[in-house]
Amino acid sequence: MDLLNLFKEYGDKQEILSKLKEDQSLRKYNNSELHIIAAIGDLERPNVTSLSKHMGMTRGGICKNIKKLSRAGLISPYQTDGNAKNIYYSLTESGQDVYEKHAKAHAAWLERDRKFMAEFSDEQLCQVEDFMQKYIRHIDERIKESEESVENR
Numbered sequence: 001m002d003l004l005n006l007f008k009e010y011g012d013k014q015e016i017l018s019k020l021k022e023d024q025s026l027r028k029y030n031n032s033e034l035h036i037i038a039a040i041g042d043l044e045r046p047n048v049t050s051l052s053k054h055m056g057m058t059r060g061g062i063c064k065n066i067k068k069l070s071r072a073g074l075i076s077p078y079q080t081d082g083n084a085k086n087i088y089y090s091l092t093e094s095g096q097d098v099y100e101k102h103a104k105a106h107a108a109w110l111e112r113d114r115k116f117m118a119e120f121s122d123e124q125l126c127q128v129e130d131f132m133q134k135y136i137r138h139i140d141e142r143i144k145e146s147e148e149s150v151e152n153r
Contacts (some may be wrong), residue, residue, distance in 0.1 A: 022105040026098065032057065034102050036065050037091065040075055041099040045088045056140070058147060074098055 019027060026034065032055075039054050040046045048066065052059045066089065069075045074095035077087045091099055117125060 018105070018109070021108065023101045026101055026105065029098065032061070033065055033069060034098070036062065036069065037074060037095055037099050038102055038106075040089050041091055041096070041103075045080070047086055047088050051089075056143065058150075069095070 029037075035055060036051060039051055043050055043054060046054075048059050048062050051057075051062045051066075055062065066075065070077070072094075073092055075089045076092055077089055079087060120128075
């Protein structure tokens, strides 16, 4: 099996494990929705632009998810005094509940995988980390090229 197929298998198995381990109520949301909720909970005065930059998603992708999360009653828009132009988002009580459950699941995932990684030497982990950083940069460059291509249409 080649490396790219191993990445696919890893992603598929992580998704399966997450669904089995996470709170049942989180299953109705996809990863983008959960991470947007997390970002809204973490960022100061999050708007579409700051969420797009934070998430590495297009503004259109953020807007699509924002509409869905708003309809689900998880987030609500607000504006600051004297600034009718910018729309920001905050978590509703239901959104805060999802945020906390997701944070708990994320912490459990980190703890579980830190224990696994403790089996490897610092040198082995540094090699994997270096490879992953380079691979992520490669993917980021392809994303940027694709976004520029879409914008130039």
